[in-house]
Amino acid sequence: MTLSLVPTEDETLLRDAARSFLAEASPVSALRGNRDSGKPYDAGFYREIAQLGWTGVLVPEEAGGSDMGHRAAGILAEEMGEVLAASPFLSTAVIAATALRQAGSDRLAQIADGSVTYALAVDERSKFSPERSALQAMRQGNSYRLSGRKCFVAEGSSADRLLVLARTSGSPGEAYGLTLFDIDAARTGVTPHRSRSIDSRDHATLIFEDVEATGADIIGEIDNGMAAIHTALNAGQAGMAAELLGLTSGAFAMTAGYLRERRQFGRTIGSFQALQHRAAHLWTQIEITASAVANAGRVLDATPEAADLAVSVAKAHATQTAQLAVCEGVQMHGGIGMTDEFDMGFYMKRARVGAEWLGDYGYHAARVSAARGI
Amino acid sequence: MLDFSDDPEVFRANVSTWIETHCDPALRAIPQAEREICWGGRRFTFASQAQQDWMRAAAAIGMTAPRWPTDYGGAGLSRLQEKIYREELARLNAPTPLESFGLWMLGPALLAFGTHEQKRHYLPQITRGEIRWCQGYSEPGAGSDLASVQTRAEDRGDHWLVNGSKIWTSYADQADWIFALVRTDREAPKHRGISFMLIDMEAEGVTTRPIRLISGASPFCETFFENVVVPKEDPVGLSRIVGELNRGWDVAKHLLTHEREMIGGGAQGLLGARSLGAFLADLDPEVLEDPVLKTRAMALEVDSLATAMTLERYRDMAKQGGVGHASAMLKYAGTELNKRRYELLMSVTGSDGLDWDGAHGSLPSEWLRTKANSIEGGTSEVMLDILAKRVLDLPSQ
Numbered sequence: 001m002t003l004s005l006v007p008t009e010d011e012t013l014l015r016d017a018a019r020s021f022l023a024e025a026s027p028v029s030a031l032r033g034n035r036d037s038g039k040p041y042d043a044g045f046y047r048e049i050a051q052l053g054w055t056g057v058l059v060p061e062e063a064g065g066s067d068m069g070h071r072a073a074g075i076l077a078e079e080m081g082e083v084l085a086a087s088p089f090l091s092t093a094v095i096a097a098t099a100l101r102q103a104g105s106d107r108l109a110q111i112a113d114g115s116v117t118y119a120l121a122v123d124e125r126s127k128f129s130p131e132r133s134a135l136q137a138m139r140q141g142n143s144y145r146l147s148g149r150k151c152f153v154a155e156g157s158s159a160d161r162l163l164v165l166a167r168t169s170g171s172p173g174e175a176y177g178l179t180l181f182d183i184d185a186a187r188t189g190v191t192p193h194r195s196r197s198i199d200s201r202d203h204a205t206l207i208f209e210d211v212e213a214t215g216a217d218i219i220g221e222i223d224n225g226m227a228a229i230h231t232a233l234n235a236g237q238a239g240m241a242a243e244l245l246g247l248t249s250g251a252f253a254m255t256a257g258y259l260r261e262r263r264q265f266g267r268t269i270g271s272f273q274a275l276q277h278r279a280a281h282l283w284t285q286i287e288i289t290a291s292a293v294a295n296a297g298r299v300l301d302a303t304p305e306a307a308d309l310a311v312s313v314a315k316a317h318a319t320q321t322a323q324l325a326v327c328e329g330v331q332m333h334g335g336i337g338m339t340d341e342f343d344m345g346f347y348m349k350r351a352r353v354g355a356e357w358l359g360d361y362g363y364h365a366a367r368v369s370a371a372r373g374i
Numbered sequence: 375m376l377d378f379s380d381d382p383e384v385f386r387a388n389v390s391t392w393i394e395t396h397c398d399p400a401l402r403a404i405p406q407a408e409r410e411i412c413w414g415g416r417r418f419t420f421a422s423q424a425q426q427d428w429m430r431a432a433a434a435i436g437m438t439a440p441r442w443p444t445d446y447g448g449a450g451l452s453r454l455q456e457k458i459y460r461e462e463l464a465r466l467n468a469p470t471p472l473e474s475f476g477l478w479m480l481g482p483a484l485l486a487f488g489t490h491e492q493k494r495h496y497l498p499q500i501t502r503g504e505i506r507w508c509q510g511y512s513e514p515g516a517g518s519d520l521a522s523v524q525t526r527a528e529d530r531g532d533h534w535l536v537n538g539s540k541i542w543t544s545y546a547d548q549a550d551w552i553f554a555l556v557r558t559d560r561e562a563p564k565h566r567g568i569s570f571m572l573i574d575m576e577a578e579g580v581t582t583r584p585i586r587l588i589s590g591a592s593p594f595c596e597t598f599f600e601n602v603v604v605p606k607e608d609p610v611g612l613s614r615i616v617g618e619l620n621r622g623w624d625v626a627k628h629l630l631t632h633e634r635e636m637i638g639g640g641a642q643g644l645l646g647a648r649s650l651g652a653f654l655a656d657l658d659p660e661v662l663e664d665p666v667l668k669t670r671a672m673a674l675e676v677d678s679l680a681t682a683m684t685l686e687r688y689r690d691m692a693k694q695g696g697v698g699h700a701s702a703m704l705k706y707a708g709t710e711l712n713k714r715r716y717e718l719l720m721s722v723t724g725s726d727g728l729d730w731d732g733a734h735g736s737l738p739s740e741w742l743r744t745k746a747n748s749i750e751g752g753t754s755e756v757m758l759d760i761l762a763k764r765v766l767d768l769p770s771q
Contacts, residue, residue, distance in 0.1 A: 004690045005683060005686055005687035005690060006687060006690040006691055006694060256766055256768070259768055260767070260768065260769060267771050268769040268771065270762075270768040270769050271768065271769045271770055271771045273759070273762075275768075276758065276759065276762035276763075276766075276768050277755065277758040277759075277762065279762060279766055279768065280706075280757075280758040280759075280761035280762045280765075280766060281706075281758065283703070283761060283765065283766060284703045284706055284707050284761070287684060287700070287703055287707075288677075288680045288681055288683075288684045288707060289680065290684075290687075291680060291681075291683035291684035291686070291687040292679070292680040292683055292684075294683075294687065295683045309679075312676075313676055313679045313680050313683075314680075316676045317676055317677070317680040320676075364676075365672040365673060365675075365676050366672065368672065368675055368676050368679065369671065369672040369675055372650065372651045372675050372679075373651025373652065373654070373655060374650060374651050374654055374662070374668075374671050374672060374675055
């Protein structure tokens, strides 16, 4: 099997269309506006991308989707990352769509038309490790009662529905015994506490107090929720890697632009070899991340059941490159890079959040090493 | 004979049968690492009759230079056919029938800049393995600043008189001819006074001296030219200059880009037979209980895989129209990664890796050899300069 990592004509058209749309619809100033008004994201923007077919990127055509695949989803995530566009795209159109599609859920149409948004409630501690979930789903007759706490839930205070990984048997640390529930976020007993997240986006801690769920709410098999969520997590991780790549390109474009115009000591600072070499090194890393991200999308489209390695290489490398890009971005801008008025700080803060979400560098490097016999 | 069918699957079957027919099973039984390369040339001694037969069979139908036009000794294969051919060679563990600087470097230069007559004369000698070429670029005073070459070729009417010296000429002591950058106009700006010249190593006044490296090996030589007479027109009526007089820098730049892609491509071996995982599996497992070594190995594997994907992506991009100066990125990333990899291998082997004749075979000399990767063909610093100026368009002042 040969998967070319070069974009197809359709992919190039999609990227160009996304880029020109986003420049108008969601420049970085939109994120600043959301922050200043306390909004998690702009609902109007999400409606617009639904109309463009983006929210249906992984939804089959018969459910109203555009079914363009994971590589296309990555291109959209990347373009949104470049301008830091905030929306529940990854949680809903990538993660939930993948899980629901695998389970044959009839809610896919609502994802495609943008009428329903999702949040993924997995984490319970400061590092990603889904199999350590302890949140209990106690069987009571024909129903379940969910009690416990989830943290770092992206879109957790604003999503319409929640995908919750809960323990129906076994103990924390065991992959078996977890079950994936798809429940209404407004269900009695669910209380979200939105954090003041550094990236100005919606991240919440969710408290579950005796929340009722039934067998109809279960996605996949009872006790086998890890299988139901596995590919969806990979899709989300690849999507986050793509967003980080876009973010990196956005930060680098600002930095390279500044190097070309800022003058000190009677010269343009971009003429100093010390800065040229650092910029060229960073560009090299961006090109390498771009390859890993394209590969993750290709592999998810071709063999979704065997995508762990490709996805983890992408997420780990994208995390590393994004960190370098935003640190160099602030340093090369000097004092102005530290000001809130300037956008680089938004890139730096989103990069830090993206580094942690769905597994940090260490988590993914360990998955790569295990797959490669190290 | 080989049927060059346009149907990829028919071609695959044909080329595979052809390899099995002409490449002796004994040659195919030799592991890649222990294989002796068939370099060809007048001074070359074949490792075996089978090696010679295989080279001749391939040369007879142009398969030593599969992509070159049939008029010039090649097989005229399409990119796809060449890819299939390489895949079948790998699958059958067959060696490439011939390797040489003629195939890698001079051939591409002649194809791009040579006259029809030069191509007709020189290229088939290369594809038949008759003439072995070496490259004369660097000089003791012209390393990274290659365009400051001082070896001069004075116009003496019907011939050039060449004086000077070249350094890092690979296998010059075994080569028949050299392609060299020489200064033909000392008044012109430095990039405009250089010509790309073909010189017979048997000409009077050409001498070589091997250079012993830190790895113990001597693949490179110094080559001296003392009043060497190079005819302006050969007995066969050919010019010894490739491209225009004084425009040899254009040819050199073209070839350097080509060379960079090849050296950067060396990192491809990162995913080859000796994977990091397989290498580590043969060691004392306690080694990886050291968290620092373990972390280094993990990070290296992430970077290796991502870089390998980048080589693949750029190879595909090159097929669709070229990558230009960005090839400097591959060279920079690939060679720096290879150095990191060998530093790690030396760390994990510990004192076992310090013996020239130790359990890990040629590991110490391989490790030392990698240090040249980021120097030869343009240093990492020169690559970063190229990227900054040509790709990122950063200002010069």
